[in-house]
Amino acid sequence: MKKLLALILILGMIFSFAACAQEKPVIRLATTTSVNDSGLLPYLLPVFEEKTGYKVEVASAGTGIAIGYAKSGDADLLLVHSKKQEEAFIEEGFASTERLSFMYNYFVIVGPEADPAKVAETANAADAFKAIAESGAGFASRGDNSGTHNKETGIWESAGIDPTTEAWYNSVGSGMGDTLTKANELNVYTLTDKATFLSMKDKLPNLKLLKEEADDMKNTYSLLGVNPEAKGFEGKDVKINTEGANALIEWLQGAEAAALIEAYGKDTYGEQLFYLLKK
């Protein structure tokens, strides 16, 4: 009897879950850990959901896997920050829109309080990376092919250094939060988006913000719709919620979202974290 009751209870739960999913088709947003973990999406999306009645499901991973989900037909739109990978995505015919860059923030270099490489005195990120390499003070890299990792690789390139085989270079292969935690434990430098660093600051006693707002440290976020007629989807039963994706794209670029984005962070961190790209 008890078993029967338990079974009925479980089946009831499953059916109630299924019943919930019957309304407007959900929007599947694949994005990077930085916009989600920094709290920006949990702050913006409920407003959009309330207004339109859509439900947005966020799969947050590094840019690499986020784009992988989209290419697999399992995301309706992307919110990412890696120009090279976005352009490749468009070139392969997976995008239904152009690269809609709509906001940016700054990468920052954080590191040991004592700043042995004197990063704080450098002019830009490339110089700062040169100083770190020369001092051999240690660096933690995301190493996960994410937008942040690609940005970091680009800075090493422009500094003319290949750090990957150096003993002081730690490729941790993980998300932003985890990489910051490891940099804190190892007492080394790392490149991070400012929002994630500020949101975790009290858990990172060894790390200090040393370099920010240089012109080669800008971090641009773009939206990309997924093209249901992409060549890679031919002959497959791929269902893309284009209508929903377009609604979200339009809303995120609109006035309501703009006001929310500009206000974000001011209460909690006392400063603006994301800036709008002027059109």
Place this chain on the structure above:
Amino acid sequence: MNSFQQAFSLILHADQELLQILLTTLIMSVFSTGISAGLGIPVGVLLGKRRFPGRGVLLRITNTMMGLPPVLAGLLVFIFFRSVGPFGSLHLMFTVPVMVIAQVLLITPVVIGLSASAAQNTYNAMQETAFGLRISAPRQTLLLLRECRGSFISIILMAFGRSIAEVGAVSLVGGNIQFKTRVMTTAILLEANKGDFSKALALGIILMLLALLVNIPAYTLQEKWK
């Protein structure tokens, strides 16, 4: 200590999100365990009791599959079930059923392997007596199942433990989506990645309490059937 306090305050204030995570975890683990046991125990008993050509090969394959890394199981299921994959038309990505499929792939070989060895040991011990008493083959099987039921409980518990504790496969195919496919392990990983170790630990404590809750009645049953 802080984490223990946080764990209890999380339980006491039982917010909707935590309840949803616990419920998803339970549904996923119960179904994974049920299906794996339903498939694995009969096959395991067959492999343990019968002698037939190819049995050795099957046992070796099973034993190899017992070591299947969870993240590899997740990757295989992802490749097959993503929308562009062979089973893409089912549209199961980022749902609880696809997480169950990944776990069944992971757990069934372990259930088969352990049931086979339990059945074999018990059968070896009872075979001579059964032969002497001229017990018929179907009744021998029934007797074997009855003798093994204590072992089956441990095997099912092990399967449940493996299912509830798994993180690599379920985060890849489930996507760790809030209010939908987030389970205890992926929630712990997320909090740890955010650097909130005390909340991560608090969630871990709740997960272990859940495991304890399942183990107590199972242990009683097992003692009774020894």
